[in-house]
Amino acid sequence: MKAKIVNLDNQVVGERVLDTNIFNLEPRVDIIKLVVDWQRAKKMAGTHSTKTVSEVSGTTRKPFKQKGTGNARQGSLRSVHMRGGGVIHGPVVRSHATKLPKKVRKLGLKHALSSKLAEGKLIILESLILENSKTASLVALLKNFQGKSFFVIDGNLVNNNFAFAVRNIPNISVVPQIGANVYDIISHDCILVSQAAVDALEERLK
Structure with a gap:
């Protein structure tokens, strides 16, 4: 399947072919919920006593x-x-973490990405490289995408200027591709993914 590639001004600059086994699945809410519950349980401190x-x-x-x-x-x-x-x-100090097979976790991420793409809320960016680290400049660029909250996924490393610029912006998270996860994808309104991140995710989830 083909998807548009835009720049940070939300102008179409090209298109690319996406792996249908990752970005074009029929979303399964049950699998997504399994992974979200696993993530939330693992995050609990369990220090009550x-x-x-x-x-x-x-x-x-x-x-x-x-x-x-x-x-x-x-x-x-x-x-x-x-x-x-x-x-x-x-209550005693304990871990709330549960076990979930890697295949299910990987499948949950695929369904989360497919769900956001089907809703038109997953946008592929040409690049996340900024010329400066000014927060005001990035806020103006994000207004082009009309999202209430943003989850930004870059390649193996996040651009330094982009990472510095988002520090004072509420409702936005930026991670390298290894940090892409089901809970953050589902809980944010708009998902911005760089081309480098798409390449890495397709390699990671195939």
Whole structure:
């Protein structure tokens, strides 16, 4: 399949043939969701924790004598039903990461790219090279694409001027092709991909 190539002024400068096995699949929401859930689970810190009875500091002495008080007998102030005591079955430090086969992850990326291209939200740029690193200049160029948020994918390295220019712009992320992922592609409105990135993605996903 053929796709237009534009410059940063959104003017058509040519066209190129795209791999239909990567950019022209019938989008599968179930596969995309599998990969998004895998990414989000892996990103969770899992550092939440509470103290059990053995970890709470306090005396091991009985709070009061066992008989003669009229109260139910108690063995420790650190018990789970006492104020300031431990927590039973509370959260512990753990990893939330799950396993997902590489083939499914790769397939999810293909379907995400195909989905954005089908919506007309994936735009192939001639190049991401800027003459200067002025943020104002890049903001003016991005207005040509009328997107609410941008996910920009470059080749193996991101142009330094482009990387510096986007630092103070909200709702835009720039990554080299190795950083292309399903969650960011789906969560951003417009995907800008350089020709170098297309070449690298086709090599990586074939």
